[in-house]
Amino acid sequence: MAEVKLLGLWYSPYTHRVEWALKIKGVNYEFIEQDPQNKSPLLLESNPVFKKIPVLIHNDKFICESMVIVEYIDDAFEGPPILPKDPYNRAIARFWAKFFEDEAEALGKSFLSKGEEKEKATEEAYEILKVLDNQLEDKKFFVGDKFGFADIAANGLGLYMGILEETTGIVLATREKFPNFCAWRDEYYTQNMEYLPPRHEVLAKFKALFPAASVAK
Known part of the structure; x- marks a missing residue:
């Protein structure tokens, strides 16, 4: 089974975009809360360019930027489509x-x-x-x-x-x-x-x- 982790903040609108997409697709994932004042080594490693949440980790691959992640989830997982087909x-x-x-x-x-x-x-x-x-x-x-x-x-x-x-x-x-x-x-x-x-x-x-x-x- 694919391993999925999400680095984010529970109150962040950007994090919740990603969680929403994962729920629509029925994907089980591990949520890893981040501290914006003390960024974790995992966050810095997974998003070395912007150093910010959210980051999706799927089979040890890192995907950054909330709507990029949503589109990735739509393509990578089975379930109801998020982007229109037309x-x-x-x-x-x-x-x-x-x-x-x-x-x-x-x-x-x-x-x-x-x-x-x-x-x-x-x-x-x-x-x-x-x-x-x-x-x-x-x-x-x-x-x-x-x-x-x-x-x-x-x-x-x-x-x-x-x-x-x-x-x-x-x-x-x-x-x-x-x-x-x-x-x-x-x-x-x-x-x-x-x-x-x-x-x-x-x-x-x-x-x-x-x-x-x-x-x-």
């Missing part, structure tokens, strides 16, 4: 996954930065939310009629953005401004609770990690 839909799924990766920094800074940097990031965040609100009109999924690759990539928006809002007291996504996005986010968490970490536990962790975040308003 070439066009596959391209669209990869497009949205890249969109989430590219825009994550601005969304994070809108909560956790200060001054001019925060103002600029907040403006960018509103533009991102406008795009998503338009995209999600009358839709449950980003591609086609089933959950898949792009939706896994969107877990930061589906769970963690709301937690940052509650942690900092800064609410970017209101139902008045972004009704389609808010409706999607509500259903996203409700329908996928079995694949996501307990919200109250992540919220407690984020409040401990960012105790002064609310003063950055």
Whole structure:
């Protein structure tokens, strides 16, 4: 039987993308919690370029970067497909996954930065939310009629953005401004609770990690 290990953090959205894919495929794996302040020799060996989680170890081979790992899992293991089979839909799924990766920094800074940097990031965040609100009109999924690759990539928006809002007291996504996005986010968490970490536990962790975040308003 293939040996599978996952180096990660239990509260990390990037780690949970990988765990989600492993669960969809029904893959048994060993989770090895990492300390971001004291990186293990195994992490440094397995990801010498970026030195960060998550890392999947499959039969002593190392795969890094969360969505690269998700795609690897889809190809390497039997089970329900994560990427669409249709070439066009596959391209669209990869497009949205890249969109989430590219825009994550601005969304994070809108909560956790200060001054001019925060103002600029907040403006960018509103533009991102406008795009998503338009995209999600009358839709449950980003591609086609089933959950898949792009939706896994969107877990930061589906769970963690709301937690940052509650942690900092800064609410970017209101139902008045972004009704389609808010409706999607509500259903996203409700329908996928079995694949996501307990919200109250992540919220407690984020409040401990960012105790002064609310003063950055």
